[in-house]
Amino acid sequence: MALGLSAANANAILNALCRATAFTGPAALWVKLHVGDPGTGSGNPAGHTTRIQATFGTAASGGAISNTAALSWTNVSTAEDYTHFSVWDASSAGNFQFSGTISANAMQVGDTFQVASGALNVTLPVAA
Numbered sequence: 001m002a003l004g005l006s007a008a009n010a011n012a013i014l015n016a017l018c019r020a021t022a023f024t025g026p027a028a029l030w031v032k033l034h035v036g037d038p039g040t041g042s043g044n045p046a047g048h049t050t051r052i053q054a055t056f057g058t059a060a061s062g063g064a065i066s067n068t069a070a071l072s073w074t075n076v077s078t079a080e081d082y083t084h085f086s087v088w089d090a091s092s093a094g095n096f097q098f099s100g101t102i103s104a105n106a107m108q109v110g111d112t113f114q115v116a117s118g119a120l121n122v123t124l125p126v127a128a
Contacts, residue, residue, distance in 0.1 A: 003037065003084070005098045026089035029054045029097060031071055031120070033113070034084040041086045041096030047078025048107075051091050054120065063126035071115040079108045085120075098122065 005013070016023040030051035036044030050073060057068035086099045100122065107113055 030088045033082045038086040038099045048076040064123040066118045067120040073113045
């Protein structure tokens with residue numbers, strides 16, 4: 001398994017850059033938690049399955065963009081360690097967009113897990 005962009009998004013971005021084809025991102029993005037590498041989005045899902053809508057309100061700079069509002073999963077339903085996330089274009093079902101890691105967080109049933117504004121950073125390598 002590997003982290004990063006979905007194959008569909010990687011291909012769309014490359015086609016936009018190299019073939020001048022249009023690329024339109026999803027209208028909204030939803031974050032799901034995982035207890036291991038999600039692979040193409042569905043591997044190692046957290047027991048708490050709620051997806052939280054993420055806002056990226058500030059333009060990317062230096063090949064990076066961050067969430068501009070906190071993400072909060074309240075009253076988690078399963079005791080587990082969250083280590084990864086996946087991002088989707090819908091609150092349920094939908095299409096996998098990309099994935100990444102988070103610092104391991106041991107949660108207990110009833111806890112609240114929060115990602116502060118500016119703490120979910122999405123980066124692409126940039127030539128220097």
